[in-house]
Amino acid sequence: MRAIAWTRVSSKGQDDGVRQLDQIKKYCAGKGYELLLDETITEIIKGTADDRSGLEDVKLLSKADADIIIVSESSRATRKETDDFMDLYLIVKAIQSTGLDLYFLGSSKTYSADVKLTLVDVITLVIEANRNAEELKTLTFRSKSGKESLVNRGGYAGGNLAYGYRNNGQKTNYAEIIEDEAVIVRLLFDLVGTQGYSANQAAIHIFNTTGFKRDSTSIINILRNTAYKGEYTQLGIMQNVPAIVTLEQWNEVQSKICVNHQFTNKGTKHYNQLKGLVKCACGCNMYINLQGGGRLGYKCASKGSIYIHKTPCTNTGINSDFLASIVWSVTKAYINAEDFKVKTDKQREIIKVEIKAIDKRVTKLQAETIENQTKIESLTDTLIEADKYSKPVLLKRLSEMVIAGEKIEKETEKVNSEQVKLRNRLKDLSVTLLPSQIESLSEEGKHEIFVKYIQAVTYYSINANKGFVVINFKNGAESIVCTSTRPERAAYRLSDTSKFNAKNRTIIDATEPALSIEAQQNQYFEILPTIYTELTYSQLFERYEMEELQMQL
DSSP states (O other): OOEEEEEEETTTTTTTHHHHHHHHHHHHHHTTTOOOGOOOOEEOOOTSOOOHHHHHHTTEEEOTTTTTEEESSSSGTOOGGGGGGTTTHHHHHHHHHHTTTETTOSOOOOEEESSOOHHHHHHHHHHHHHHHHHHHHHHHHHHHHHHHHHHHHHOOOOOOOOTTTTEOOOOOSOOOEEEHHHHHHHHHHHHHSOOOOOEEEEEHHHHHHOOOOOOOHHHHHHHOOOOTTTTTETTTEEOOOSSSSHHHHHHHHHHHHHHHHHHEEEOOOSSHHHHHTTEESSBEEEEEEOOOGOOEEEEEEGGGGGOOSSSSSOOOOOEHHHHHHHHHHHHHHTTTTTTHHHHHHHHHHHHHHHHHHHHHHHHHHHHHHHHHHHHHHHHHHHHHHTTTTHHHHHHHHHHHHHHHHHHHHHHHHHHHHHHHHHHHHHHHOOOOOHHHHHTTTOOHHHHHHHHHHHHHEEEEESSSSEEEEEEETTSSOOEEEEEESSSSOEEOOTTTEEEETTTTTTTEEEOOOOOOOOGGGTTTTOOOOOEEEEEEEHHHHHHSSSSGOOOOO
16 A cells, blocks of 8 residues: 655754654554655644645645555644634545545544545544644643734744745844845746746756755745745734745746646656546546556546546546557647647637736736825825824725725736736747657657647547547647557547537537539539538448548557
8 A cells, every 4th residue: 555644844944744754654664555755745834824735735646646645643634723623524524535545643543535434533533623722722822922922013933934034133124035045946936937847857957956955845835935925924924025036936836836736747656648638528537547457547536436426437448558649649740730830829819818908907906006005095194193083984994995905916916827827828839849859759758748738638438448539739629539449459530620529429520512612502602501410439430431540559
C-alpha cells in the first residue's frame, strides 16, 4: 500500500515536523507500507490560521497518487475554535472523497474511502475536534491578547518571516527585504509564471543554477505566500510589507499552479501523457490503472468511488498506450494544418476582444477606487470638525463608503484574475512548433503539447471492444476517431465535417448533394441543401470503406 505523510508545523525550522515524519516512517515500516517520501505534504501554519495550503494539496490527490494519507495525530489536521467543531469531520469526508484512506497515528480507526462514516464515527470526530480546540485555547490564551495588541499597532509578533525577509528590529516597518534571497524568489515567480515551468521543474532549475535546494511542495508554498505581493498576515491581521513581486506576477503564478496541479504526474510508476485531459462519457475524469495481463488502461474515476452517480457508469475503459498514440497522431497532424491555424487565429482574436473589454473594466474600477478614496478622505476631514449631532450621520456614510470600497476591491481582484487566465490562454494558442521539433519529442514533451493545445479527450464506449474518441482542442476544433481492439487494435479518423452526438453515441454525417456548384442547382437555380445523416458505429462501417480512414499508429 502506498502512503503519503501529512505533517503540520508552526514554523519552517520546527523540529516537530521531523518528529512527526519519523513516527509515520516507523508506522509504515511496521505495516509494510511504501511511504512516498518525495510526496510528503508539510503544512507550515501557526495556531488556527485559515491558510490551509497543505489541506488543499491533500484534496488534489487521487487514487492514482497513493492509497492512504497518514497523520501523526488529529490535531495536526485541525485545531479550530470551539464553534468549528465539525471541522475535523469535514476534513475526513473531504479526504475520503479523493479515494484515499486516512489514518491518525495512535488511533484504532482507519477511515476508509469506500466505507461511510457511522454515527459513532461522526460523534467521535466532533469530540476529538472539540478536545483539540480546547487544548489550543489553553496553550494560546496567555500570549494571544498581548500579541494581538502588538500586531494591531503594526508590530511583529515573532516567528520566522518568509524567505527573502528579515526582521530589522524596528517596532513598526519591521520586515526588510534580503536582496540576495529576493533575487531567487523573483526567479521562481518568473520560471513558473512567465516561462511555464512546473514547481518541480523550477526546483530543479533553480538548484542547478543557484544551489537553492527546496522540494516541489516547498516551492509551491513559496509561490503561494501572499507576503511576496506585500500582504503579510499575523494573528489573522493583514499587514503591509515590502513586495518582492508585483500583484500581476503573483496572480499569474496562482493561475499556473492550479493548472500544474491538474496536469502534473505525481507519485505514479507509469508516466501519463494525457494526465488531466481524459474524460469519461459520464463526465468524470479517467485515470490509469493496471488491467489483466499487466496492461495499463484508462478507467472511469467513478468506479473508484471518487464521484457519486445516481446510476453506475457503464462506460468501459481503453488501453492507455492506444489512446495516447491516437491523440498524438491527430494532434501532430492538426497543429500544422492550415485549417487548424485559421481556427486558432480566430480564437485568438476572440480572446483579444475579451481582454480589451476587461482592460476597460479594470480602468473603470480604478477610477471608481480613486473616486471612492477621495470621498472617504474628504468625509474624514469633515468628520474631524463635525459636532456631536452630525457625527453619527457622517460615520454611517463613511461606513457605507468603506463597504463600497471593499466591494470594488474584490471585483478588481476577480477581474484581474480573469485577465491573467485569458492572457495565459492566448499564450497557449500560439502555434510555434515545426515538424522537425515534433518528431523528436519525449513522452514529457508530448504531454506539454497536449496540455498546450487540447481542452479534453473523451472516450465513449459502444461495447467492451469498440468506441469513439472525441478530441476537443482549445481553439474550438474537434476530431472524432472510431476505435476497435478486436481482432486487432485499429483506429479510424473521421472527416472534420462529421459531428458527434454524445447522447446517442452516433455520428452526424454531412453529405453534399454533389461536388460541383452546377450540380447543386436545379433548373430554378436553387442551391440544394446539405444532407445530414445520423449513423451508428456499425452503420459507419457498412456505409464507408473504413480501411481508407484507418490511422497508421
